[in-house]
Amino acid sequence: MAPLNDQLLAALTEKLGTDNPKMQLLSQLLAQQQLSENENGNDKRAGQVKKLAQSVQELKKQVAALKKQRSKLVEYLDFFINVNAIFASAVGACECWGGDDGCEKCRGKGKPGYYVPNQEAFQVYVQPSLKHQSAES
Ligand SMILES: [Zn+2]
Structure with a gap:
């Protein structure tokens, strides 16, 4: 959007000149619009970053739960490996x-x-x- 606005502004400036009051008003409006677009972009990015941070937290919880589950399974496996060895020897x-x-x-x-x-x-x-x-x- 900004490059198109810049091109338009440059073309109008060439035709009307920078001293033209309409030209100054248009220039201000375009600058404000650009600022507003940047703020919206920043808000959008901040929202995305917040969502990503939430996803990371959720994934960290899942990883912690899986590690706990894996540890329990390894414990069970060790137990049954021992039971198998003792019973087989019996x-x-x-x-x-x-x-x-x-x-x-x-x-x-x-x-x-x-x-x-x-x-x-x-x-x-x-x-x-x-x-x-x-x-x-
Ligand atoms: Zn064997």
Whole structure:
């Protein structure tokens, strides 16, 4: 807009001269219009910056929540990795339960009974279950 106004003003100045009162009034009006447009532009930009800042805050909250969730999931995963290792050892199985041909420990052969069961883990996790079963039958 400003370049067009500048061109128009320059053309009129050339025709009417700078001393012409109408020319001076027009020049003032155009200058005011330009100021107003700049202020509107600044307001618009300030609004955009405010919206972006709100988005950043919202994203920061989401990232914090996701980090917390991830931390909890890692905690659960560690717990279940431990449970799996203890229970597999209780029945003499590999931690992959013989289901992974690429397993470096057993090459997919580590089903229950493949290894000598860990006696302590067997007594804690398997024996009580066997006693319960023989009581029912
Ligand atoms: Zn294995």
